[in-house]
Amino acid sequence: QEYPTYTILGQSQYQTCYPTSGFGVVTPADSNTESTALATATYPAEKPNAMVPTRTVQSHSSGDASTSPSLSRATASKELDEQARKNIPGKNRGKRKADTSSSQDSELERVFLWDLDETIIIFHSLLTGSYAQKYGKDPTLVIGSGLSMEEMIFEVADTHLFFNDLEECDQVHIEDVASDDNGQDLSNYNFSTDGFSGSGSNANHSSSAGVQGVDWMRKLAFRYRRVREIYDKYKTNVGGLLSPQKREALQRLRTDIEVLTDSWLETALKSLLLIQSRKNCVNILITTTQLVPALAKVLLYGLGEVFPIENIYSATKVGKESCFERIVSRFGKKVTYVVIGDGRDEEIAAKEHNMPFWRITNHADLVSLHQALELDFL
Numbered sequence: 001q002e003y004p005t006y007t008i009l010g011q012s013q014y015q016t017c018y019p020t021s022g023f024g025v026v027t028p029a030d031s032n033t034e035s036t037a038l039a040t041a042t043y044p045a046e047k048p049n050a051m052v053p054t055r056t057v058q059s060h061s062s063g064d065a066s067t068s069p070s071l072s073r074a075t076a077s078k079e080l081d082e083q084a085r086k087n088i089p090g091k092n093r094g095k096r097k098a099d100t101s102s103s104q105d106s107e108l109e110r111v112f113l114w115d116l117d118e119t120i121i122i123f124h125s126l127l128t129g130s131y132a133q134k135y136g137k138d139p140t141l142v143i144g145s146g147l148s149m150e151e152m153i154f155e156v157a158d159t160h161l162f163f164n165d166l167e168e169c170d171q172v173h174i175e176d177v178a179s180d181d182n183g184q185d186l187s188n189y190n191f192s193t194d195g196f197s198g199s200g201s202n203a204n205h206s207s208s209a210g211v212q213g214v215d216w217m218r219k220l221a222f223r224y225r226r227v228r229e230i231y232d233k234y235k236t237n238v239g240g241l242l243s244p245q246k247r248e249a250l251q252r253l254r255t256d257i258e259v260l261t262d263s264w265l266e267t268a269l270k271s272l273l274l275i276q277s278r279k280n281c282v283n284i285l286i287t288t289t290q291l292v293p294a295l296a297k298v299l300l301y302g303l304g305e306v307f308p309i310e311n312i313y314s315a316t317k318v319g320k321e322s323c324f325e326r327i328v329s330r331f332g333k334k335v336t337y338v339v340i341g342d343g344r345d346e347e348i349a350a351k352e353h354n355m356p357f358w359r360i361t362n363h364a365d366l367v368s369l370h371q372a373l374e375l376d377f378l
Contacts (some may be wrong), residue, residue, distance in 0.1 A: 064300040108335050109163050109280040110378075113327065113350075114245045115341030116287040116294070119360045120268045121259045121301055123149065145257050149300070152250060154294040158229055160241055162191070162223045163292045169220055172318055172326070174228050174309050180214075181221035188236055191226070194219055228309055231295055235304025250300065265301065267366040274304045282331075285312045286323045289344065321349040328353065338378060340369065 094144045117123045125131035126146030132139040157163035171177060189199045196219040234240050239247040258265060275281045285307045287294045291314035298307055313323045328337070339350035352359040358369055358378075 069101060107280055108282055108331060110278075110336045110338065111282050111284060111327065111331050112275050112347070113274070113284050113286055113324065113337060113339045113341075113355070114272075114344050115343060115360075116285055116289070116297070116344045119340060120265065120272070120285075121297075122257070122264050123297075126257070126260075131261070135262070141256075142260055145253060145260060148249075148253055150245070150259065152253070152300060153293055153296045155246075156238075156241060156300060158292045161227050161292045161296055163296075164340075165191075165196060165223055166220075166227075166292050167198065167290070169198045170292070170314065170317055171224065172291070172314055172323065174224060174291070174312070177217065177221045177224055179221075180217040182218060183223055184222070186222060186226060189222065190221065195343070196220070196223070196224075227292065227295065231299065231304065231309045235309075236298060238299040238302065238304070241299075262363060263364070264363065266330055267363060267370070269306070271366065271370045271373055272303075274370065283307060283311065284327055286315055286327075286346070287312070287319055289314050290316045315345070319349075320345045324349045324353050324355075324363055354369070 114120060118125055122131055123146060125134070126142050127150065129139045129143050131137065132142035154163065176180040196216070198220070206368070230241075239250070242250060272283055275283050283306060285294075285296075285298070285303075289297060291312070294312065294314055295309065298304055298312065313325045313326065325336075337353065338358065339346050339355050340360060341347065342360045347357050347359070360366060360369070369378070
């Protein structure tokens with residue numbers, strides 16, 4: 001074993017990792033009910049930078065970039081993402097509030113750190129066609145479903161979550177600019193006429209002195225506050241954000257993707273809901289998608305009820321290891337952390353923090369994870 005103190009959980013190994021546990025397991029709601037199915041719909045924006053051709057969201061891309069405008073954009077973006085990780089901006093340091101925590105945090109015993117794409121949902125591999133190739137699916141249907149989901153993600157992000165303004169002002173966590181918010185009533189605030197620009201030199205105002213910089217940061221904070229309000233309002237009813245026609249299209253798309261992926265999301269949800277039912281456990285999401293499109297993706301996939309907005313982190317700017325450090329700082333070192341994902345990023349970050357890592361590569365890994373949770377090995 002290359003890392004003798006580093007545990008990789010597997011189907012035959014989890015019993016030895018957690019031989020005893022005091023966790024009580026509460027049976028989750030029936031995931032087959034219509035309401036749960038809707039609440040679990042999935043809409044992506046994570047691992048690849050593979051998005052709408054004019055967007056850059058993911059930090060990992062695969063496949064032939066020359067075959068797709070969105071994938072070629074993804075390839076170029078990956079290099080920028082890697083550079084950004086090496087040069088972590090100090091934009092938010094000293095300005096952000098501590099990550100939101102509840103009084104229940106002191107009672108926590110276990111924190112589950114989840115990757116999103118190709119772990120909870122299938123998205124990037126839909127766009128690249130690799131899922132179709134691996135599982136013998138119709139590539140036209142698979143890629144078409146991925147592109148439809150991608151389009152819907154950015155439509156929600158742009159229309160409702162200010163992504164046009166915030167694309168160049170990405171944050172790791174929703175609270176990162178909250179200290180610049182003066183609490184002004186935004187009921188009648190007109191975001192379209194306040195003069196805010198998130199591109200160009202304005203994006204660096206947070207590090208400049210003077211009234212202009214302060215004013216810019218306040219307007220930025222207003223937008224993130226409104227993003228949070230919208231997320232909280234529609235986290236269990238994303239259809240409320242959509243027209244009747246789009247709502248029906250979303251429902252069909254969710255169903256189609258679940259069929260194409262052999263109920264991948266439904267299988268992952270069994271573990272998420274079981275963990276959520278435990279009073280001393282919490283689910284945390286760490287995605288390589290920019291924060292705003294990641295929130296749109298979580299809403300569209302129906303995962304809003306599983307992941308409160310304060311439990312979502314974007315690793316686009318700083319990398320997953322940095323996110324892990326923030327989460328450990330938030331919850332402390334007395335709790336046990338379990339990392340669940342499919343990529344090297346989260347595996348390396350887990351190793352650095354000596355956290356057990358549960359690798360997800362196929363349906364069987366998701367089933368084994370749920371069994372381990374049911375048996376209180378995790």
